[in-house]
Amino acid sequence: MSEQDNLALAELLFPNVTTTPEEMEALYPVRELPEGAKVTRMAPSPTGFMHLGNLFGAITDERLAHQSGGVFYLRIEDTDQKRAVEGGVETIIRVFQEFGLPFDEGATIDGDNGKYGPYRQRQRAHIYHTYAKDLVRRGLAYPCFCTEDDLAEMRKQQEAEKANFGYYGKWAVHRDMPLDQIKENLAAGKEYVLRFRASGDGIQRFKLKDLVKGDLDMPVNDQDVVLLKSDGIPTYHFAHVIDDHLMGTTHVVRGEEWLATLPIHVDLFRALGFKIPKYVHTAQLMKMDGSSKRKLSKRKDPELALDFYRAEGYPVASVKEYLMTLLNSNFEEWRLANPTAELDQFKFTTNKMSTSGALFDLDKLRDVSKNTIAMLPAEKVYEEVAGWSKEFDPQLHELLTRDQAYATAIFQIGRGGKKPRKDIAVWSEVKSYLDFFYDELFVPGGDYPEHTSREDILAILEGYLPLYDEGDDQNAWFDKITNLGVSLGFAAKTKEYKQNPDAYKGHVGDVSMVLRVAITGRTNSPDMYDVMRILGKDRVVERIENAINRIKSK
Numbered sequence: 001m002s003e004q005d006n007l008a009l010a011e012l013l014f015p016n017v018t019t020t021p022e023e024m025e026a027l028y029p030v031r032e033l034p035e036g037a038k039v040t041r042m043a044p045s046p047t048g049f050m051h052l053g054n055l056f057g058a059i060t061d062e063r064l065a066h067q068s069g070g071v072f073y074l075r076i077e078d079t080d081q082k083r084a085v086e087g088g089v090e091t092i093i094r095v096f097q098e099f100g101l102p103f104d105e106g107a108t109i110d111g112d113n114g115k116y117g118p119y120r121q122r123q124r125a126h127i128y129h130t131y132a133k134d135l136v137r138r139g140l141a142y143p144c145f146c147t148e149d150d151l152a153e154m155r156k157q158q159e160a161e162k163a164n165f166g167y168y169g170k171w172a173v174h175r176d177m178p179l180d181q182i183k184e185n186l187a188a189g190k191e192y193v194l195r196f197r198a199s200g201d202g203i204q205r206f207k208l209k210d211l212v213k214g215d216l217d218m219p220v221n222d223q224d225v226v227l228l229k230s231d232g233i234p235t236y237h238f239a240h241v242i243d244d245h246l247m248g249t250t251h252v253v254r255g256e257e258w259l260a261t262l263p264i265h266v267d268l269f270r271a272l273g274f275k276i277p278k279y280v281h282t283a284q285l286m287k288m289d290g291s292s293k294r295k296l297s298k299r300k301d302p303e304l305a306l307d308f309y310r311a312e313g314y315p316v317a318s319v320k321e322y323l324m325t326l327l328n329s330n331f332e333e334w335r336l337a338n339p340t341a342e343l344d345q346f347k348f349t350t351n352k353m354s355t356s357g358a359l360f361d362l363d364k365l366r367d368v369s370k371n372t373i374a375m376l377p378a379e380k381v382y383e384e385v386a387g388w389s390k391e392f393d394p395q396l397h398e399l400l401t402r403d404q405a406y407a408t409a410i411f412q413i414g415r416g417g418k419k420p421r422k423d424i425a426v427w428s429e430v431k432s433y434l435d436f437f438y439d440e441l442f443v444p445g446g447d448y449p450e451h452t453s454r455e456d457i458l459a460i461l462e463g464y465l466p467l468y469d470e471g472d473d474q475n476a477w478f479d480k481i482t483n484l485g486v487s488l489g490f491a492a493k494t495k496e497y498k499q500n501p502d503a504y505k506g507h508v509g510d511v512s513m514v515l516r517v518a519i520t521g522r523t524n525s526p527d528m529y530d531v532m533r534i535l536g537k538d539r540v541v542e543r544i545e546n547a548i549n550r551i552k553s554k
Ligand code: GLU
Pocket: 042, 043, 044, 045, 077, 236, 240, 252, 253, 254, 255
């Protein structure tokens, strides 16, 4: 088609578009940012399903931007209405808020915030149409009237010829349709999509550096992809290129599933005369399934959904900490050297990102989480558990908040010091960890040491009743238990007992175990000195008395 025909076609297809790319450029001026500042974005579709992959990318985006004094923004990619769900945008915003990944600009609960909006693609139709019209004018886009059936037929033929699928080369049948024929089709009311005139011939190649994948050598795009669907809505390919350009994105962080279509995007950036951003294609999250690795799947793996972590009560800090171990290979080493440093003090770099699948392992996350929780102050643990239980365990919430000081004292046990206790991995385990501190949850019973006789158990419990004094320090407390044991024929030290087992009924550990079972109903508990002090004398005495009665009544 001649230049003139192109201009005529542009008017025919977009009679109402009067804006020009230059005007758009003026509306979205280049950002004034310090040298080296990176601009990144999260660009999710509002499907209502937020998954680990989103978080993985968002942490990368957020770190790259905020470490460099740049901007991290949220753009809603809502062009595909079939995928959009009611409340999807709110879910996205809530999740990133919860995970402590603050956006500097973009979509918010109450509209948009920032100068580069609108930040929701459906509100940007006029912008896409402006560029689409310009591409038509320059002969770089054209209408294609192929129906679904035509395309299905084409696909069959391609299959038979063992040709690549798609709309390219000789298969791009409407590429050079004369203007008159286009006019006829339009007059007949035929539906059309707007396609891009690709620059590649299927042979040429180009080079590009991806910040994770390294040097890429790929075929120049030869696919005449759809830019605007028949309803005028842009495809992802077209919309994101325009948005990332106008919004000044410097680094496009996205999952490696987009790598295959990178040639299309590069071709579009070039055709539109835009500078190509840096690409950061992040590795897929994988998991072990038996002895083989596979991609995490929405259908099979509940742990893919971010809601899973919320419901289980994984602290945000744990999930972020663990994802960081997957994101940067030198993170764990840094953490060992800086056990108490804030996560944000770690220098995140794309150089240390893994190029192939990152192996996600829930057990590893649990370990990381135990460590993370062990480092939190008791007040923070209280606050987090109170927040979690409010939504997921109202009974626990009621018990904890009824006496904040009491609950905090429980969380204080074994905290601080060189070797903090690591018994809690998720907030949903807290209840069974501390149930015996609350009469409402306490289940009496539990197994006394097998080799301790009924008489000795009773003697220990009855003998201890008059001894417990809340004023004792840990040494005095322990001496009383030891002395009681010795008076009943137990060895004061495990070693003594082991050297001469026939001379004793057991050792001091058995004596404490009897007390532990009577008071907590279990054989495993945090430090009994702390436990008794928190429970208070009345309750210690009451539980021992009840235990005595239970044994006697059997
Ligand atoms: N809307 C795309 C998605 O949800 C975004 C990909 C990108 O970040 O460019 O996967």
